[in-house]
Amino acid sequence: MTELQAGQSAQPLEVPRIDARPQRYRDVLIAFAAFAVLALLPMLFGSKQLLDFVIRCAAYGLFATSLNLLVGYTGLISFGHGMFFGLGAYGFGLMMQKTGVPIPVAFVGTLAMTLVVAVVIGAICVRLKEIYFAFVTLAFQMLIHSTILSWQSLTGGDQGLRGGIPRPPFLGIDLSNHLHLYIASCALLVIGLLLMRQIAQSPFGYTLRMIRDNATRASFIGIDVWRAKLTIFVLAALFAATGGMIMALFVSGAYPEFAYWTISGEGIFINMLGGVTTFLGPMVGAMLFLILNDTVTRLTEYHGIVLGIVILFFAIGLRKGLMDFVVEWFAQRRGAAGERAP
């Protein structure tokens, strides 16, 4: 009997199917709980500094987590992700200043503009691999940054978008009110993280992991690798732009620094700090980064040295981000407990 005949006579393989629904519901519940806790913070603590911190965490957290969709999940190390952060800030600020449309319309309009730009840039970038991908994203970032600097009549050049961002109230929400801005930022953060979590846990998310691990094999089993990479590139850009919009609202303006390579560098640094193998790693990294930045900057002008030592500690000491380390440590403990059990 040939192998083929043997295969025909055998029973079909039973592929274990994971029902993703319970996990999805669990994620939604966690998101609701997280939002409730964040919404309660202003009642428990009167510190405006804390609210500012959470707003900045929302901006950087969305940016860093979206970058991790590329770096951690797809293996695309982008050095130019900051361009979408900057585009979000400028797009939103310009629409509010020039057109006077309601805030939700400017929000959707900015996402639409980012989508178009990301499709064009992504279509070129994702054709390349590894360091070539990294460099071409960096090149596009510098192009966007130079455009912002040069197109002074529109963007204000190096002085940024000045004069504040108008914030007409909508649906009872007044973003010029600090508390309203805080709640809105928290809502955008939670919704953004939930959506990114769904993407990461979906079959598409697992396709991305396969592309990261073995793109050739993924291609052989019929996956359109280019399209999958482009899709995640565009999705990540949209979440980064959302982070940029929160930052624009926080500083009431947009500045070329938002689209400079240093922002992308900070994104990579945040991912290194928090970890790239766990979904919440970049969020933890963003919090760590901002705490480090705020405290070290307050204590010394030599914050570069301190941050450098922290990087060395994570790179040489832990060899992974904080969340990666914690999750691995728990897994090892659980494994050791399992072995001891009778």
Place this chain on the structure above:
Amino acid sequence: MKRTRKPGITRRSTLALMGAGAASLAAPWVARAQAKTIKIGMPTILSGRVAQLGTSSRNAVMLEVEKVNAAGGLAGRQIEMVIRDSKGQPQEAARIARELVNTDGCEMLLDGEASSGSFAVHEVARDLGVLCIHTCSEASSLTADPKQHIPNAFRCVRQGIHDSIVGAGYAAGIAKAKGLKKWATCSPDYAYGRDTTGEFVLYLKKFAPDVEIISESWPKLFQPDYTEVVTKILQAKPQALYSCLWGGDLTSYIDQANIYAMFTQMEVFAVNMADYTALTVVKNLPKGIHSGDRYIKTFPPTPENAAWGDAYKAKYNEYPTNWSWQNATAVMFLNEAVKKANSTDGKKVAEALTGLTIKCPFGADGTVTMRADDHTLVGYAIGWGTTIPQEPYVPDVKAGDWKTIFELEAEWKKSKGYT
């Protein structure tokens, strides 16, 4: 001899008890005295490429604050400066400014930021309503554009448009005297470079209509190699060159242009040269570069200005910068405004600052004014001169005429739609 202890309360114990009692009674007074301290927040750039300017701002502020505190403080309240590094990032400047007010309890802000940071801090001042004096940004629109205006923000800094008017007037005089008709420009490729150059050329042509620009170069900000730019200018063979390169860019450019003997082949007008940070760093400072004053202790040529420069040098072992005098002037304004208002309340101080004229070592006539209609500094010493390779570096500065500045500034504002 053995000393025996007397029964009852000893003299020492009595004194100690009295001391403790007095201390406990005085505690509320001590606490109140401490509460009288007034905190002033200052976000500025203390790290990175322009850290030297931020440090010189901090130095100047502390120099003046020590004088005010020694004289009793602001309306009897000792000043406590809370100075933080923004790293030159606008989002950090905004964050720190908010934190200084909301968390550290600062009642006023001295904004020691470059332009982009200043606009970010300006929005924080708009949002929080706190008194804010910008001390470094030269961008004219910060106060000239009425859309930017808020009653609680002031700008105690020289302005780009003032520099252009005075520089062009000075350059036109030399152009006419020496017959310099063919000009080249070489300025950094960003808003400050393009704006300042555009304004200089506009007024140069107004004062000397037969001037022609035959070559323009726009090197990138922080560009390390200027060979290409220098050779391009030399090939065009202009009779004069204007540049608003600044800081490390300017000194690198001059060092590299020296190799090509550029300064013997044309007249060079570099607005940002006459600041000690540039003058002392260039390896072989060419003789005869025309420059606007930034901070020079010999201009204005008054004992007060020289004394202030020497006091700064004695304390910090270096000469002050352009940012230094501007920050020092801001503290002087605060001090006088609080005296006038007889209060440290931000609103009252802001009202007192509006239109206030004070005595100042950096004034063209010994005084400077915080102009009422746009909350910006006028009447400061502004002029142009030529360099020599050693102290005093720019021995003879020709002062600009404020009457002309006001007339042309008003025209400029009208042309921009500001009035």
